[in-house]
Amino acid sequence: MALTYTAISTYTVDSGGTASIDFTSIPSTYTDLVVKLSLRGSSGNNVLMSINSSTSNFSYRLLEGDGASAASYNNTTGRLNYILTTTANTFSNIEVYLPNYAGATNKSYSVDAVSEANATTAFADLTAGLWSNTSAITALGFTMAAGNFVQYSTATLYGIKNTV
């Protein structure tokens, strides 16, 4: 990891599972934020992102390949990716990049996500998203639309500075 990357916080889900992982009191001292998620659900479903505890004012355009066809669509939720549970003990990867998160403009973000599966269907998604709110980002939440994140799922929040 480059010297400008700093791991702010990380969390690994324990045996009880959890429906949501929320990072709060995010310091404003970095230039950008990036979140790296390794997630598996108790059942297949969507992972949704909230910003400052809000699930409103999101919009995104998504490119998706599923192993058979490619698609592009838009939506107005904080959806990041669909987690598959087709293959046992296999986790999906999601990276969310949020530039200029502490600024006073609307917050754009990008998502690079794959739902790992040793099966015909697996998802690879690239998302360009916007949270139409000018508040500085101080909290990020990641929630299973239904069920829980299972044990060993991890979420790590990094702060990135544009200089060392």
Next chain:
Amino acid sequence: MPTKIIVDCSTGVTTEVELTAEEIAQREADAAAFAEIKAAEEAAAQAKAAAKASAEAKLVALGLTADEIAAL
């Protein structure tokens, strides 16, 4: 009751709390909203695919070859 993990980045303290009724309702509403939009998109995609297949069948009936149809 489902729980959430709160990671306080200023202190490093991690807390597990139960979701409130409002948070559960919001989660269900978000999931339902996404499912509704996704279903509409899939229906539209299926309708478009059906229309394309129908149009191609009509072109074949007019005597066009597969290569000619693909060239359109």
